[in-house]
Amino acid sequence: MVKFVSVRGTRDIFLHEVKKLRYIERCCREVVSKYNFQEIILPTFEDKQLYQRSIGETTDIVEKQMYEIVDTKGRKFVLRPEGTAGVVRAYIEHNLKNIFPLKRFFYFGPMYRYERPQKGRYREFYQFGIEIFNEPSPSSDILLIKIILEVFNKVGINGVLYINSVGCDRCRPQYTTELVKYLNSIKQSLCNDCKIRLQRNPLRILDCKIDTDKIVNIPQITNYLCEQCKTNYEEIKQLLNKQNIEYKEDKFLVRGLDYYTNFVFEYKVHSLSSTQNTICAGGRYDTLIKTFGAEDTLACGCAFGIDRMMELVTIPKGSKTDIIKIGIGTVSDEYVSKGFEIADMLTQNNSKYIVIGPLCKKSLKSQLRLFNNEQCKYVVIIGEEITQNKVVLKDFSNNRQEVVEINFLVEKINKIE
Ligand code: HAM
Numbered sequence: 001m002v003k004f005v006s007v008r009g010t011r012d013i014f015l016h017e018v019k020k021l022r023y024i025e026r027c028c029r030e031v032v033s034k035y036n037f038q039e040i041i042l043p044t045f046e047d048k049q050l051y052q053r054s055i056g057e058t059t060d061i062v063e064k065q066m067y068e069i070v071d072t073k074g075r076k077f078v079l080r081p082e083g084t085a086g087v088v089r090a091y092i093e094h095n096l097k098n099i100f101p102l103k104r105f106f107y108f109g110p111m112y113r114y115e116r117p118q119k120g121r122y123r124e125f126y127q128f129g130i131e132i133f134n135e136p137s138p139s140s141d142i143l144l145i146k147i148i149l150e151v152f153n154k155v156g157i158n159g160v161l162y163i164n165s166v167g168c169d170r171c172r173p174q175y176t177t178e179l180v181k182y183l184n185s186i187k188q189s190l191c192n193d194c195k196i197r198l199q200r201n202p203l204r205i206l207d208c209k210i211d212t213d214k215i216v217n218i219p220q221i222t223n224y225l226c227e228q229c230k231t232n233y234e235e236i237k238q239l240l241n242k243q244n245i246e247y248k249e250d251k252f253l254v255r256g257l258d259y260y261t262n263f264v265f266e267y268k269v270h271s272l273s274s275t276q277n278t279i280c281a282g283g284r285y286d287t288l289i290k291t292f293g294a295e296d297t298l299a300c301g302c303a304f305g306i307d308r309m310m311e312l313v314t315i316p317k318g319s320k321t322d323i324i325k326i327g328i329g330t331v332s333d334e335y336v337s338k339g340f341e342i343a344d345m346l347t348q349n350n351s352k353y354i355v356i357g358p359l360c361k362k363s364l365k366s367q368l369r370l371f372n373n374e375q376c377k378y379v380v381i382i383g384e385e386i387t388q389n390k391v392v393l394k395d396f397s398n399n400r401q402e403v404v405e406i407n408f409l410v411e412k413i414n415k416i417e
Contacts, residue, residue: 029106103133331364
C-alpha cells in the first residue's frame with residue numbers, strides 16, 4: 001500500500017496554525033482597506049514569459065526556482081513565484097487605470113518557488129502583497145512603510161527597516177561597470193555561484209551570504225546615483241525622519257528581483273534565522289509597466305511573508321478567533337429536528353458561536369464525550385423539557401447545569417460570556 005505524504009517544501013496548515021494565518025491575513029486586510037486598496041485575486045499560474053520578462057532572466061527565481069507546467073499543447077506556464085507581475089499584467093490587460101481612480105491593489109495567496117526547504121522557507125508559501133500605481137515618490141513609498149508598521153503593530157511584530165537605492169537605467173549601468181571591474185580584481189576569492197553571477201547578474205553578488213566579507217571595499221551604488229535618484233533617496237530619508245520612522249541604510253541591499261528602480265527596502269526580524277529573517281520587502285519599479293507596452297506608470301509595492309510572520313505572532317486573547325463552541329445534545333433521536341432549530345437560532349445573528357450537533361444514533365454519554373473532546377464550552381441538551389419550551393444548558397467549564405427557556409437561551413449564554 002503506497003503511503004502518501006505532503007510534497008517536500010509544502011505543508012498542511014491546521015488547528016492553531018490556520019487560525020494564526022487567518023488572523024494575520026485579517027489584520028493586513030483591515031489595515032489596507034483603510035487606505036482604499038482594492039483586492040485582486042490573481043491566477044496561480046501564468047505565462048512563463050511574464051515572469052522571465054519582469055523578474056529578470058538572470059535572477060535566481062527565474063533561473064532556478066520556477067515550477068514549470070507544460071500543457072498538452074506544449075505551452076509553458078509557471079506557478080506564480082510572486083504577485084507583482086500578475087498585478088501588472090492584470091492592470092494592463094483590463095485597463096484598470098480607467099476603472100479605479102486610486103490605483104491601489106492588494107492580493108493574498110500562495111506563491112511557489114523551488115528553494116531548499118527549511119523553517120521559514122517553503123516551496124509553497126503565503127504572501128500578502130500591496131501595489132500602488134501612478135502615485136509619485138516619496139509619498140507612496142512612505143505610505144507603504146506606514147502600512148507595514150501598522151500591520152506589525154497590530155500583530156505585535158518588531159521589525160528593523162533596511163533601505164537602499166538601486167538607482168535607475170541612467171545611473172545603474174555605470175555603477176555595474178565599476179562593480180564588475182572591482183569584482184574581476186578579486187574574482188579568484190569569489191564563491192563558484194558568484195563567479196557565474198559576475199558574468200550574468202553582478203549586482204546579485206552583493207546579496208551573497210558567502211562572499212559578504214569580501215565585498216567590504218566594494219564600490220557602493222549610492223556613490224554612483226544620478227542627481228534625480230540621489231535627490232529622491234534623500235527626500236525619502238527626510239520624510240522617514242520627519243515621521244520618526246527608524247531605518248538603517250544597507251548599501252548592499254539589492255533585492256532578488258530585477259524590476260526594482262530607486263528605493264528598495266526590507267524588514268528583518270533578527271530573532272529569526274539570518275537566511276530567513278526578512279518578513280516584508282519591496283520597493284519601487286517605475287519602469288516595469290512601460291516595458292510591458294503600457295504608458296509610463298509609476299509603481300511601488302511590497303509583500304509580507306505570512307509564513308515567517310506566523311513564527312512571530314501570538315493571537316491575542318479575546319480576538320475574534322476566540323469563538324465559543326456549543327454542543328447540541330439530544331436525549332434521543334426524536335429531538336434531532338428540534339436540535340437543528342436551536343443550532344440555527346444560536347448561529348443566525350452571531351458569528352461568535354460554533355455549534356456541533358445534533359448527532360443521531362449516539363448515546364447522550366458519547367455525545368457529551370465528543371463535545372468535551374472538541375472543547376465545547378457549553379452544551380444544550382434537548383430532552384422532555386422541550387414540551388415546556390425549555391432545554392438544559394450545561395457549562396463545561398464548571399460542570400453546572402440549569403434549565404433555561406429557549407427564548408432566553410442566547411441571552412443567557414451572552415450574559416455568562
Ligand atoms: P520577495 O522579497 O521575493 O519579494 O518576497 C517577499 C517576502 O516573501 C519575503 O520577504 C519573505 O518574507 C517571503 N518569502 C519569499 N520567499 C519565501 C519562501 N520560499 N518561503 C517563505 N517565505 C518566503 C517579492 O515577492 C516582491 N513581489 C515584493 C514586491 C511587491 N515588490 C514590489 N511589490
